[in-house]
Amino acid sequence: MFFHQDAVFENLSIHHVGNKTNDEFYVLSDNPVDLAEDEILPELLMHYFMKPFTKANEVYRFYHPNEELQLNELYHFAHKYxxxxxxxxxxSQQVTKHLYEVSEHPKIKSGEVYVVSLKNIQMEGEERNAIGIFKSENKETYLKVQPQQGGFQLNYEREAININKLDKGVVIINDESEEGYKVLVIDQTNQSEAVYWKDEFLKIKSRNDNYQQTGNLMKVYKNFVNEKLDEVFELETADKIDLLNRSMNYFKTKETFDKAExxxxxxxxxxxxxxxxxYKQSLADEFDMPFQTNFDIANPAVKKMQSSYKSVIKLDKNFHIYVHGKREYLEQGYDEDKGMNYYKLFFENEG
Structure with a gap:
């Protein structure tokens, strides 16, 4: 788990990075920002930078395709710092230059780069120092109402930043450096061109721990049931839901995963x-994501996946059938007279 409530900023530097393909440039500041004289700004920045990471359970590591960590630019600079x-x-200047060099997709937006050093970050029960790198790309317009004699004055501010909407961020925790550090990542854009943040700027891969094993296996099994089984077996929607419900029940009630079980x-x-x-092996080979035959089930990963496990059958625009168990109490058929499909449900009590 990650906690920042006791963390404090030691340093803050702000730069600007443009899009290299669009002939925009980067602008480097000469000095760090002095926060010593301001009591409110550090609190606002801590909220802006760190709050999105409170729910970031997935932990990554730096890597390089050649398996030489020092060739990863961001790891190299972080390690030196x-x-x-x-x-x-x-x-902070080197980081900004590196970000500029990988900002080559024409749709990547320019923006400010904030680099911070933090102390007293708590990660998985240990107190550590950390580096944070954040980028703001999207600006908003805010209205400001100010009282004046006899009424109020309405004003506005363009190109302002919403402190509740961090676009991109990474926190590098100074722990397990030889394995690529512990890295937490936020990317709210979710666009195809945005993969540069993880794949080009950071070059990271998931840490293969119990959380990753639990989440990855549940994702792969869900895709297998929904997309792959149909190639061999004739399954009704209710059958697929039953398979997913049984797997969810397994992960919610068991403490450890056992492949044979x-x-x-x-x-x-x-x-x-x-x-x-x-199916698992093909994905493991393609994405360098090995699956273990036994591991401790991580409950936070199960809770995260639960919302994506669908248990509803949608019938035209008239009915939804929620299936939570007892597949044998649900029958499907075809009515020749009406020329329509139907479901038959058996139950003991009406709630």
């Missing part, structure tokens, strides 16, 4: 289990 081989403001209790079909093994 944490080892006190480079001053903070110089570090999961295949027996949830999939319950040797041929389907073999298909699932092949």
């Amino acid at each position: 944490f080892q006190e081989k480079i001053l903070f403001h110089e570090f 999961f295949e027996e209790e949830v999939i319950a079909n040797p041929k389907a289990a073999s298909l699932f093994d092949d």
Whole structure:
């Protein structure tokens, strides 16, 4: 878990980065920002920068395709800073230059880059120092109402930043440096061109811990049921929902995942289990995402996935059937007279 409530800023530098492809340039400030004389601004910045990370359960690490960490530019600069081989403001300038170099997609927006150093960050029960790098791309217009004699004055401010909407951010925790540090990431844009933040600027991959194992396996199983099983088995929507419900119940009630147990209790079909093994392996090879046969189930990952496990059958625009269990109490058929499909539900009590 990540906590920032006791964290404080040690340094803050602000620069501007444009889009290299569009012939926009970067602008580097000469000095860090002095926050010593302002009591309110650090609190606002802490809210803006750090609050989005309170729900960031997924932990990443820096990597490089050649398996040489020092070739990862951001890891290289962060490592030098944490080892006190480079001053903070110089570090922030190097980071901004690197971000500019990877901002090559024509739709990448220009914006301000904020680089901060923090102390007293708590990560997984340990207190650590950290670096934060944030980018603001989207500006808004705000109305300001001010009282004056006999009434009020209405004014506005263009190109202002909403402190409740961080566009992009990364927190690099000074821990496990030899493995690529612990890295938390936020990217709110969700556009195809935005992958540059994770893939080009940071070059990160998921840390393969219990949280990652739980979440990844649940995602892969959901996709397998919804997309792959139809190629071999003829499944009704209710059958798919039943398979997903059984898997969700498994992850919610078990403390550990056991591959053989999961295949027996949830999939319950040797041929389907073999298909699932092949499907997992193909993804593991493609995305460098190995799956373990046994691991402790991480409840936060289960809760995060629960909302994406659909248990509803939508019938035209008239009815929704929510299926939470007891697949045998739901039958599907076709009425020749009406020329329509139907569902038959069996129950004991009406709530």
